[in-house]
Amino acid sequence: xxxxxxxxxNKFGGTSLAxxxxxxxxxxxxxxxxxxxxxxxxxxxxxxxxDTKITDILLSCHRLIEKGQPFDELFSVVxxxxxxxxxALNVNQNKMGKELDAIYVQLxxxxxxxxxxxxxxxxxxxxxxEAFDATFVDSAExxxxxxxxxxxxxxxxxxxxxxxxxxxxxxxxxxxGTGEDGSVKTFSRGGSDISGAILAKAMKATKYENxxxxxxxxxxxxxxxxxxxxxxxxxYSEIRELATIGASVLHEDAIAPVRSANxxxxxxxxxxxxxxxxxxxxxxxxxxxxxxxxxxKKPYRKxxxxxxxxxxxxxxxxxxxxxxxxxxxxVDVVIEAFDTMTLFIYGDLExxxxxxxxxELLKSVESCTISDELVLIGVVGEGLANEKELVKRVSNxxxxxxxxxxxxxxxxxxxxxxxxxxxxxxxxLVDLVVGK
Ligand code: ASP
Numbered sequence: 001x002x003x004x005x006x007x008x009x010n011k012f013g014g015t016s017l018a019x020x021x022x023x024x025x026x027x028x029x030x031x032x033x034x035x036x037x038x039x040x041x042x043x044x045x046x047x048x049x050x051d052t053k054i055t056d057i058l059l060s061c062h063r064l065i066e067k068g069q070p071f072d073e074l075f076s077v078v079x080x081x082x083x084x085x086x087x088a089l090n091v092n093q094n095k096m097g098k099e100l101d102a103i104y105v106q107l108x109x110x111x112x113x114x115x116x117x118x119x120x121x122x123x124x125x126x127x128x129x130e131a132f133d134a135t136f137v138d139s140a141e142x143x144x145x146x147x148x149x150x151x152x153x154x155x156x157x158x159x160x161x162x163x164x165x166x167x168x169x170x171x172x173x174x175x176x177g178t179g180e181d182g183s184v185k186t187f188s189r190g191g192s193d194i195s196g197a198i199l200a201k202a203m204k205a206t207k208y209e210n211x212x213x214x215x216x217x218x219x220x221x222x223x224x225x226x227x228x229x230x231x232x233x234x235x236y237s238e239i240r241e242l243a244t245i246g247a248s249v250l251h252e253d254a255i256a257p258v259r260s261a262n263x264x265x266x267x268x269x270x271x272x273x274x275x276x277x278x279x280x281x282x283x284x285x286x287x288x289x290x291x292x293x294x295x296x297k298k299p300y301r302k303x304x305x306x307x308x309x310x311x312x313x314x315x316x317x318x319x320x321x322x323x324x325x326x327x328x329x330x331v332d333v334v335i336e337a338f339d340t341m342t343l344f345i346y347g348d349l350e351x352x353x354x355x356x357x358x359x360e361l362l363k364s365v366e367s368c369t370i371s372d373e374l375v376l377i378g379v380v381g382e383g384l385a386n387e388k389e390l391v392k393r394v395s396n397x398x399x400x401x402x403x404x405x406x407x408x409x410x411x412x413x414x415x416x417x418x419x420x421x422x423x424x425x426x427x428x429l430v431d432l433v434v435g436k
Contacts (some may be wrong), residue, residue: 001012007037008207011174012059014045014053017124020088027132029273038163038203040174040196041128043120044081052267054078054120055175055189060204062116063110067404075104082123085089089131099123101122114176121173121192134169137162143177143198145185149176151198151257159202171251185238193254197265201257208265209431210250216278217249220234220294225430229320231292232276233284238292238380241412244332245378246297255280283382296426298375299419300332303343303357307365311336316364323360329353333376333405333414341365344376344405344416373419376405380412380430398428 012026019121030036043054066070079100091252103119110116122138122354129136142159144152155177163170174192179185187194193210200208214222216230217239238258242253258265259282268277297354310316320341324331333344349357354370361368384390390413391404400421405414417425 001281006206007035007203008033008209009038009040009200009203009205010036010194010197010209010211011040012042012211012270013192013213014042014055016045016211017041017043017128018045018047018051020085022270023085023089023128023131025270025273026128026211028134029270032273035206035360036209037169038199038205039128039132039134039171040170040192040199041121041125041171042174042192043124044085050350054081054124055117058116058119059113061107062110062113071107073106078120081426082127085124086127089127091127091130096123099126112183114179117186118173118176118184121175125171125173129171132169132171134171135166135401137166137170137172139173139185139195140174140178142172144193145177145179145187147180149185149187150253151194152180155198156202159199163199163203180249187253188251190248190251191253193251197254197257201261202261204261205263208263210254210265210267211270212251212267213269213271215272215275216267217280217293217416219292219433220426220430222248225426227293227427227434227436228430229434230275231278231289233279233281233288234292235284235382236282237411238382239280241378241380241409242293242295245295245380245414246410247293247295247375250280267348286381286383286386289381289433290386291379291381293380294377294426294429294433295380296375296377296422297332297346298422299348300346300376300416301349301354302371302374302416303345303361304367304369304371305341305343305361305365306339306367308339310341310365311338317341319360319364327356329357331430335406344374374416375419375425375428376420376424377413377422378412379433381433382411384411384413393432394429397432398425400424 016026030039045053057074061071061074082096083093086093107116126136142162144155146152174195175183176186196208215364217234218228219229220228222228236255265280266277269275330346331343332346335342358368402415402417405416
């Protein structure tokens with residue numbers, strides 16, 4: 001490590017490592033550039049759509065154990081997959097067999113699901129380190145999590161201390177570390193992205209390459225939006241805004257560590273390493289595009305409450321928010337005017353919820369109107385303010401009724417549509433953003 005001036009952290013997701021063939025692609029990528037020094041790996045993911053991720057199988061083992069049921073059969077699925085990878089990679093199968101035996105013995109002794117959930121990354125990293133002739137460093141030694149599942153700041157020093165003198169490549173399992181009680185603790189699902197970001201910051205990497213199975217961040221989810229292609233550049237803020245309205249590309253908590261250290265993230269495709277992917281950084285050239293992304297979240301209900309001078313009636317407002325909080329309703333948007341308050345409640349609400357909301361809120365206001373199910377779609381871009389004619393352009397482009405919720409952030413405009421118009425609206429907005 002010490003001999004190399006510039007280096008990158010590379011994180012590979014579960015589909016990039018689903019089998020030995022994928023791992024060999026990763027090997028080619030890593031060996032193609034000597035700056036690819038630190039490799040963070042997920043557990044083997046899905047080879048085919050209908051497969052189950054190793055992480056999920058391990059978590060199911062833990063659930064069986066909790067219920068007092070045998071887990072041998074399920075664990076043998078993990079064993080088989082790991083040993084098949086080991087064999088194809090020419091990795092010591094005996095050693096992997098022993099690792100699997102130790103996990104099999106330990107699983108019933110663990111109270112929480114964290115240990116089980118983490119073992120896919122652990123096993124995969126050991127195999128990949130051997131196959132890449134690299135040093136394996138267990139993340140339990142260097143990454144620490146708070147009780148809330150967030151990174152403990154002391155991790156940065158621990159990482160730097162442990163890795164700084166290692167020569168050659170290093171492979172670190174993603175997704176977990178050590179919790180405050182000293183036992184293995186995982187981040188939330190998809191958390192290997194966070195591990196990669198922590199390592200990048202701790203080691204002062206010049207780039208964080210995040211390798212997945214798509215060629216970067218798309219203008220919108222390409223499964224639903226025909227003309228959505230990858231974007232070359234996007235800012236951290238734009239990514240955040242897209243995430244709050246449904247887009248999921250990177251784990252949300254993976255942005256903060258690299259952002260504070262000003263390290264760009266490059267999202268790339270293991271299956272198409274020639275594609276440049278997307279660079280996520282603090283700024284981008286908005287002259288090239290004012291807007292970059294569209295994403296939608298559903299279902300929502302719009303609840304309009306009316307009462308004379310409602311905005312000054314603190315006890316009514318308090319009763320409303322207490323009720324919503326108490327019943328765990330997710331209110332994503334609140335718009336207050338003099339005599340009205342409009343709420344957008346996220347999630348599947350049943351008839352009994354609608355009745356309860358109506359009855360309870362009518363105790364504080366004069367009228368309460370609840371809409372049919374809606375989808376909120378956000379159009380995001382650092383150049384939003386330059387799009388003076390945007391509403392007019394949206395009206396021309398989108399053939400279905402919509403309502404503007406507001407510009408909830410200076411870089412995001414949110415619109416609401418009837419649920420059945422989701423696809424039409426999404427495609428029209430994507431076309432508007434990509435200039436079709
Ligand atoms: N293997 C974990 C998951 O499936 C973590 C990750 O892949 O980032 O969520």
